[in-house]
Amino acid sequence: MENNSKSKNRREFIQSGVRLSLALALGGVGGLALSKVIEDDWVWQIDPFECTQCGRCATDCVMSPSAVKCVHAYDLCGYCDLCGGYLKPDANALSTAAENQLCPTAAIERKFIEEPYFEYHIIEDLCIGCAKCVKGCTSFGNGSLHLQIIHDICLNCNECSIARVCPSDAIKRVPASEAYKVKGDFTNNPES
Amino acid sequence: MDSKQIIKIVSYSLGIISLVFFFWWLNANPTRDFEILEEGADNRGAGLEAQEVEIGEYFEQFATGYTELSETWPRFRGEDFDNISKSPVKLIDNFGNDSPRILWTKELGEGHSGAAIYEGLVYILDYNEEERADILRCYSLLDGKEMWVRGYNLNIKRNHGMSRTIPAITEDYILTMGPMCHVMCLDRETGDFLWGLDVAREYESEVPLWYTGQCPLIDEGKAIIATGGNALMVAVDMETGEKLWETPNPEGWKMSHSSVMPYTFGGRKMYVYSAIGALVGIASDGDDAGEILWQTTVWNHSVVAASPVCIPDGKIFMTAGYGAGGMLAELTENNGNYSIEIITKYAPREGLASEQQTPLYWNGHLFGILPKDGGPGRNQLVCVHPDNPQEMVWTSGSENRFGLGPYFIADGKMFILNDDGTLFIARPSTERYIEMDKVKVIENGHDAWAPFAIANGYLIMRDATNVVCIDLNI
Numbered sequence A: 001m002e003n004n005s006k007s008k009n010r011r012e013f014i015q016s017g018v019r020l021s022l023a024l025a026l027g028g029v030g031g032l033a034l035s036k037v038i039e040d041d042w043v044w045q046i047d048p049f050e051c052t053q054c055g056r057c058a059t060d061c062v063m064s065p066s067a068v069k070c071v072h073a074y075d076l077c078g079y080c081d082l083c084g085g086y087l088k089p090d091a092n093a094l095s096t097a098a099e100n101q102l103c104p105t106a107a108i109e110r111k112f113i114e115e116p117y118f119e120y121h122i123i124e125d126l127c128i129g130c131a132k133c134v135k136g137c138t139s140f141g142n143g144s145l146h147l148q149i150i151h152d153i154c155l156n157c158n159e160c161s162i163a164r165v166c167p168s169d170a171i172k173r174v175p176a177s178e179a180y181k182v183k184g185d186f187t188n189n190p191e192s
Numbered sequence B: 001m002d003s004k005q006i007i008k009i010v011s012y013s014l015g016i017i018s019l020v021f022f023f024w025w026l027n028a029n030p031t032r033d034f035e036i037l038e039e040g041a042d043n044r045g046a047g048l049e050a051q052e053v054e055i056g057e058y059f060e061q062f063a064t065g066y067t068e069l070s071e072t073w074p075r076f077r078g079e080d081f082d083n084i085s086k087s088p089v090k091l092i093d094n095f096g097n098d099s100p101r102i103l104w105t106k107e108l109g110e111g112h113s114g115a116a117i118y119e120g121l122v123y124i125l126d127y128n129e130e131e132r133a134d135i136l137r138c139y140s141l142l143d144g145k146e147m148w149v150r151g152y153n154l155n156i157k158r159n160h161g162m163s164r165t166i167p168a169i170t171e172d173y174i175l176t177m178g179p180m181c182h183v184m185c186l187d188r189e190t191g192d193f194l195w196g197l198d199v200a201r202e203y204e205s206e207v208p209l210w211y212t213g214q215c216p217l218i219d220e221g222k223a224i225i226a227t228g229g230n231a232l233m234v235a236v237d238m239e240t241g242e243k244l245w246e247t248p249n250p251e252g253w254k255m256s257h258s259s260v261m262p263y264t265f266g267g268r269k270m271y272v273y274s275a276i277g278a279l280v281g282i283a284s285d286g287d288d289a290g291e292i293l294w295q296t297t298v299w300n301h302s303v304v305a306a307s308p309v310c311i312p313d314g315k316i317f318m319t320a321g322y323g324a325g326g327m328l329a330e331l332t333e334n335n336g337n338y339s340i341e342i343i344t345k346y347a348p349r350e351g352l353a354s355e356q357q358t359p360l361y362w363n364g365h366l367f368g369i370l371p372k373d374g375g376p377g378r379n380q381l382v383c384v385h386p387d388n389p390q391e392m393v394w395t396s397g398s399e400n401r402f403g404l405g406p407y408f409i410a411d412g413k414m415f416i417l418n419d420d421g422t423l424f425i426a427r428p429s430t431e432r433y434i435e436m437d438k439v440k441v442i443e444n445g446h447d448a449w450a451p452f453a454i455a456n457g458y459l460i461m462r463d464a465t466n467v468v469c470i471d472l473n474i
């Protein structure tokens, strides 16, 4: 009898121990998940005002093609016929012919809107993040084309391999809640 | 089946497979999915139809009395086309603790058109966005009182601003050229309309991208306009509006944003012009007036904003933006025949270049602000010797960068305007950049690109939407 109650106690002890560890495990996972939600994660992003369009975003990302793509701030764009981001410097003609296009992958679509305006649209799948168009737009236009790390492609590497080589220190960790530093919505004026 | 038969069957099978593979390989086109990028994919429109414009139709007088002053800044780059004021009036070289003495400010339509000044009156060709009209505004220099306006209706849309040109003024006349190449000639005192010329219609000229940038020229009673189109350049009698000569344009060179620069070399006066297609020298007088004396198609860029800098010894310096860079050429004359030799032509990062402003020639040196694609020296004020514009005599350094704004020399001081409306005063030097002071003149200023005008110590400058008169007198 004594033996019987002893073995029962042991069973209960083991059962409650399993229950407790299960509860602890669940609580831990839940807590971790909760802390993930409450705490902000950090992701990598390019500050377009710091980027000097060196071209390494295309070559140094672990993804191929790069997780960095060109994005377009339409509200900053001048909608010019002679677009320094679309056309090669000193292009033969202001046309869509291959020899006049600056983008090596023809990732920029040019559409006539009305005289004298043209709209430029980035085909993200074709963009390799080479920054050629960004350089042209920044040098000769309003700087509406700029680079961003696209988070549904980016692996969020522990150490972004582009950040390591970026000559302008333009790639920084930013809170996941503000994962993009898109031009047009913000300026580099610290007071704004 | 013996092994011989098996080997036979395998060999035949392999042979057939190889043949099939070979024919497949021959026919396969690895580029079949490639798309050919041809012109026309943007569905470009046919271009705007020329509008019916009644040049000079509108006039309104607001005031008559103003303070007459002695000095003038009669056109783009001033009296001598060199952007250097020869006035003896003494100017401040710093603002001390004071704010700049702003005499008046006026709001204008978005643009970059600068002022001309004539004995106390300021003339600016504005585009009135509400009225949809090119409007020449005449202000009193001292107090900014608007005296009168004359203009004409014209529908244009914003395209990095609208107005871009500076009127030419003489004792008797005012000559303007609007965004769509409408030339208007007025009586200077009264603002009465004398004659007009619709260049784009009459010469089937292509209006330059972002509208006209050419400042018209009055020279010895003639209006000189580089038309592009059916004629390269025309001379019009200022008094009657009658055409005096037209330069044929068989190559179809187009109008640029550059302005015509008079130049005397080898005993002949000529007009030097950088068209889209070529740099040319055109005889200004004599039996062959209007004929091309020399030309070079080596200088051929799609956008040329700066004007030729003609140096007395025959050198001509040209620069343009959008990746074009700079070029130095040398003109020689032999028994009345001219030839032009290219000394050097280079990319913007390889020497003096400028996107919009025409470099200054002062004290045997050239000064200019490098464009954004000017490499490590981008946006710096630089000084070069015309013998070698690729070797920097000095640069203003990475801590002193500027934008696309104007720079000129008055009373031995160099004034430089930044895009945001900050005015710098420097001491012109062939040794180094010497900054004396700077002050923000236009709050929240942007795109302050119009050339300066100065007379009697009053400086007219503007940003995209505001024109300001500052008293720089000591």
Ligand code: SF4
Pocket (backbone or CB within 6 Å): A046, A050, A051, A052, A053, A054, A055, A056, A057, A131, A147, A162, A165, A166, A167, A168, A169, A170, A171
């Ligand atoms: S590596 Fe840095 S500077 Fe170079 S393109 Fe990328 S963000 Fe810009």
Ligand code: SF4
Pocket (backbone or CB within 6 Å): A069, A070, A102, A103, A104, A105, A106, A107, A108, A122, A126, A127, A128, A129, A130, A131, A132, A133, A134
């Ligand atoms: S030029 Fe380079 S960065 Fe720009 S759209 Fe093309 S691939 Fe992308």
Ligand code: SF4
Pocket (backbone or CB within 6 Å): A044, A060, A061, A062, A063, A066, A067, A068, A149, A153, A154, A155, A156, A157, A159, A160, A161, A162, A163
């Ligand atoms: S974090 Fe990794 S995947 Fe993302 S941009 Fe940097 S290198 Fe590319």
